[in-house]
Structure formats: structure tokens, C-alpha cells
Amino acid sequence: MIEIDGSFGEGGGQILRTAVSLAAVIGKDITIKNIRKNRPNPGLKPQHMKSIELAALISGAGVRGLHPGSTEICFSPVEIKGIDTTIDIGTAGSIPLLLQCIMPAACASDGNISLRIRGGTDVDWSPSVDYLKHVTLNALSEMGYRASIRTIARGYYPKGGGLVEVVIEPAGLKEYHYFREEENISGISHASNLPEHVARRQAESAKSLLREHGFECDILVEDNNYLSTGSGVNLWSGFIGSVSTGKRGLPAEKVGSRAAKQMAASLQSGAAVDIHLADQLIPFMGLAGGGSFTTTELSGHLKTNIWVTEQFLDVKFEVKETDGLIGVRVR
Numbered sequence: 376m377i378e379i380d381g382s383f384g385e386g387g388g389q390i391l392r393t394a395v396s397l398a399a400v401i402g403k404d405i406t407i408k409n410i411r412k413n414r415p416n417p418g419l420k421p422q423h424m425k426s427i428e429l430a431a432l433i434s435g436a437g438v439r440g441l442h443p444g445s446t447e448i449c450f451s452p453v454e455i456k457g458i459d460t461t462i463d464i465g466t467a468g469s470i471p472l473l474l475q476c477i478m479p480a481a482c483a484s485d486g487n488i489s490l491r492i493r494g495g496t497d498v499d500w501s502p503s504v505d506y507l508k509h510v511t512l513n514a515l516s517e518m519g520y521r522a523s524i525r526t527i528a529r530g531y532y533p534k535g536g537g538l539v540e541v542v543i544e545p546a547g548l549k550e551y552h553y554f555r556e557e558e559n560i561s562g563i564s565h566a567s568n569l570p571e572h573v574a575r576r577q578a579e580s581a582k583s584l585l586r587e588h589g590f591e592c593d594i595l596v597e598d599n600n601y602l603s604t605g606s607g608v609n610l611w612s613g614f615i616g617s618v619s620t621g622k623r624g625l626p627a628e629k630v631g632s633r634a635a636k637q638m639a640a641s642l643q644s645g646a647a648v649d650i651h652l653a654d655q656l657i658p659f660m661g662l663a664g665g666g667s668f669t670t671t672e673l674s675g676h677l678k679t680n681i682w683v684t685e686q687f688l689d690v691k692f693e694v695k696e697t698d699g700l701i702g703v704r705v706r
């Protein structure tokens with residue numbers, strides 16, 4: 376039995392997701408205490424419960440303590456198996472964060488994991504589905520990870536109703552050393568149930584700010600009529616991405632320029648991967664038993680994911696600051 380203190384470091388939802396997924400891979404029982412202790416509303420929220428339920432479904436796990444507000448669960452996995460199923464997170468719970476909870480485990484399954492998931496595709500404090508596809512899965516494919524993802528409908532806060540199809544195939548991971556990839560910037564500016572000019576203005580402002588910083592980019596403009604109302608801009612280039620979501624009262628120009636500013640800053644830093652991809656790569660590097668990258672900052676999420684991964688796998692990470700960048704490698 377492995378015991379994890381969920382209040383370690385960042386003390387949020389991610390420590391839970393990584394712990395559950397890696398427990399499924401090594402087939403060991405875990406107890407997680409003090410769940411989301413460092414958040415203003417501690418304990419499990421419905422979207423965390425959904426991700427644990429899905430991890431339990433693919434690994435045949437028994438779970439105790441799974442109820443709203445719970446601060447302690449016991450997760451006892453058996454064996455990871457392929458499945459084909461539909462999941463409804465409800466409202467705008469993040470689809471990429473649900474997937475974060477099963478992605479490390481899913482590649483160790485005995486068959487394909489095929490999912491249709493309803494929920495949020497472009498919500499705050501989370502990777503967007505475009506980010507997951509073009510940045511995270513692009514980076515993981517270098518390690519041998521095999522997954523495809525298709526957005527059928529976008530879902531925004533608070534109504535959600537997005538629909539995504541995902542297939543993750545079994546794969547052994549190999550180490551990969553990430554370096555800055557000089558690639559064009561691509562992106563999508565999207566809006567749903569808003570005036571036609573919103574997505575276009577978002578795209579134009581992102582393009583003009585990037586141009587001021589010396590970058591050219593291609594941004595696809597999507598004007599949709601889905602169940603929920605919302606907008607956003609997703610940009611990507613190699614292992615660097617940025618996400619910006621619209622809000623009532625926030626000008627379309629601001630949504631575009633915010634995504635572009637983040638993108639320009641990450642690209643100009645010279646780092647191999649952006650601050651979010653950095654923490655997301657850690658469990659996979661642990662499974663691969665090797666690899667390295669540079670990023671801009673030693674974030675709370677990065678430190679926490681390193682710690683939790685080291686609790687499950689026989690790996691140690693080394694973190695070093697050089698020339699203003701943070702270098703991370705498996706020792």
C-alpha cells in the first residue's frame with residue numbers, strides 16, 4: 376500500500392490524477408489523504424470523481440471514499456484493459472483534465488481505450504482540447520505514445536456539452552530529449568453563439584501582436600453554434616502552446632492578444648517546452664525511464680508532479696537552473 380499526502384506542494388487535483396494513474400500502471404493499492412487540501416474548497420469535486428471512476432473502469436479497480444467533498448480515497452487497481460465507452464462529465468468539467476487522469480495508465484493497457492467524452496473543451500485553468508492534441512500529444516508521440524483525438528463539438532463554461540472522441544493505443548514509451556523546435560505558429564480562434572466578428576477579431580489581434588514580436592502565424596477562424604456559448608484562442612508551435620478563453624465583458628482583441636503574448640514570451644525564452652507541458656510530461660518521462668527538457672519556470676505543478684511520480688516509479692529527476700532556464704532530466 377502506497378500512501379500519498381494530497382496536500383504536498385501544489386496540493387490540487389493534479390497530484391490525485393497522477394497518483395491514481397501511476398498506481399494503475401504498477402498495480403499497487405494507494406491511499407490518498409488530504410485531497411485538494413490547498414484549494415479553497417477542499418476534497419473531491421464531481422469532475423475529480425469522474426476521472427477516478429474512469430481510471431477505476433480501465434484498471435478494474437475498487438475504490439473507497441469516492442463521494443463529493445471526500446478528502447481520502449483508497450484505490451485498488453487490478454489490470455488495465457482496453458474499453459470502448461461513453462462518458463458524460465456533466466456541465467463544463469474539463470475533458471483534457473479527465474484524460475490527464477488516465478493517459479499514463481492507458482498506454483499500458485492490453486487493448487485500445489476508445490472514449491466519447493462530453494464536457495468542457497475550452498475552459499479556464501485547464502489545457503484546451505486543441506492544446507492536448509497539438510502540444511501534449513505531439514510531444515508524447517516523440518516518446519512513442521499513440522493517441523488520436525477529434526473534437527465533434529466545443530463545450531464552454533458553464534453549460535459545457537462539448538463532445539470529443541479519443542483513442543489511446545497500447546505503447547511502450549522510450550526516452551526523448553526535447554529541444555526547441557523551430558516551427559511555424561498555428562492556431563484556432565473559435566466562438567459559439569456569438570456575433571460572427573468575434574472569432575475573426577480574436578484571430579486578427581493575436582496575429583498582429585505576434586507580428587510585432589517578429590512571428591508569423593496561421594490561425595483558423597471557427598464560428599459555431601454549439602450548445603454552449605463561449606470563445607477562445609489556441610496557439611501552438613512545436614512543444615510550445617498557449618490558451619486563452621473569452622469571458623463576457625472581455626474584448627475579443629484582449630482574448631487574442633493574451634494568447635499571443637504568452638506564446639511570444641514562451642518562444643522568446645528559448646525553452647524547449649512551455650510551463651504547462653513541463654508538468655504534464657513528468658509521469659511519461661518516469662514511465663520511459665529517461666528524457667529531458669528545458670522550460671521557463673519551476674512551477675508548483677512541476678515540482679509536485681516530480682515528487683508524486685518518484686513515489687511510484689523507480690526514477691529520480693534532476694532539476695537545474697542554467698542561463699535563466701530550468702533544465703529537467705531523469706537521472
Ligand SMILES: Nc1ncnc2c1ncn2[C@@H]1O[C@H](COP(=O)(O)OP(=O)(O)OP(=O)(O)O)[C@@H](O)[C@H]1O
Nearest residue numbers: 387388389390411414500501502506618651654676
Ligand atoms: N492554460 C493552460 N494551458 C495548458 N495547460 C494548462 C493550462 N492551465 C492549466 N493547465 C494544466 O492543467 C493542470 C491543472 O492541474 P490542477 O492541479 O490545478 O488541477 P485542477 O483539478 O484543475 O485543480 P483543482 O482541482 O486543484 O482545483 C496542470 O497539468 C496544468 O499544467
